[in-house]
Amino acid sequence: GAVVSQHPSWVICKSGTSVKIECRSLDFQATTMFWYRQFPKQSLMLMATSNEGSKATYEQGVEKDKFLINHASLTLSTLTVTSAHPEDSSFYICSAREDEYSNQPQHFGDGTRLSIL
Amino acid sequence: AQKVTQAQTEISVVEKEDVTLDCVYETRDTTYYLFWYKQPPSGELVFLIRRNSFDEQNEISGRYSWNFQKSTSSFNFTITASQVVDSAVYFCALSEYGGTSYGKLTFGQGTILTVHP
Numbered sequence: 001g002a003v004v005s006q007h008p009s010w011v012i013c014k015s016g017t018s019v020k021i022e023c024r025s026l027d028f029q030a031t032t033m034f035w036y037r038q039f040p041k042q043s044l045m046l047m048a049t050s051n052e053g054s055k056a057t058y059e060q061g062v063e064k065d066k067f068l069i070n071h072a073s074l075t076l077s078t079l080t081v082t083s084a085h086p087e088d089s090s091f092y093i094c095s096a097r098e099d100e101y102s103n104q105p106q107h108f109g110d111g112t113r114l115s116i117l
Numbered sequence: 118a119q120k121v122t123q124a125q126t127e128i129s130v131v132e133k134e135d136v137t138l139d140c141v142y143e144t145r146d147t148t149y150y151l152f153w154y155k156q157p158p159s160g161e162l163v164f165l166i167r168r169n170s171f172d173e174q175n176e177i178s179g180r181y182s183w184n185f186q187k188s189t190s191s192f193n194f195t196i197t198a199s200q201v202v203d204s205a206v207y208f209c210a211l212s213e214y215g216g217t218s219y220g221k222l223t224f225g226q227g228t229i230l231t232v233h234p
Contacts (some may be wrong), residue, residue, distance in 0.1 A: 032220065034221055043224045043225065044208070093162065107164075108162040109161075111160045
């Protein structure tokens with residue numbers, strides 16, 4: 001079945017560092033990918049929609065200058081958390097959209113746990 | 118706007134008991150998709166089922182069954198003869214049907230299921 005690879009799975013870094021997270025669709029092309037954030041013991045909240053070759057669409061309340069999204073190819077989207085601070089510590093998970101009429105129209109990566117010290 | 122409500126924050130059962138996880142949703146769309154995902158402690162999202170809004174047939178898959186009632190906007194999930202390995206957080210989710218936003222999910226708050234031996 002379709003697989004989405006997300007890397008890294010775990011990041012610990014100092015405050016002020018920028019962190020890049022990659023989301024790759026391994027066996028299908030994904031013109032659209034989604035980025036979600038999940039704080040401990042909370043639900044997943046959509047941050048942004050990443051579209052190949054165009055600007056990402058951010059959800060209300062998400063700082064686009066803080067969370068830079070690049071979707072330069074049909075199989076790769078990246079999320080960069082710029083100048084990360086402890087409040088950015090969270091679980092970030094991406095999904096890649098496939099054929100709507102398949103059993104699973106979107107496939108999730110395994111997520112990235114980000115801890116900012 | 119779409120909304121998904123999982124009123125049960127936590128459920129605790131003893132192995133072999135049946136357990137039902139409730140999900141109620143709100144949407145102005147006449148066609149839409151509903152999903153259930155399992156999130157074990159490792160964090161990845163495990164796809165369980167997708168149901169489209171015009172298919173109200175209940176579904177059974179092994180020990181899992183789903184009851185979709187469009188009249189009450191509910192999509193409940195039952196685990197029969199629960200097992201310790203069923204312990205996880207379960208999310209109900211909703212997305213648009215077709216259009217540019219398909220694949221973009223609105224998640225419920227999640228229900229933490231703990232199955233004791």
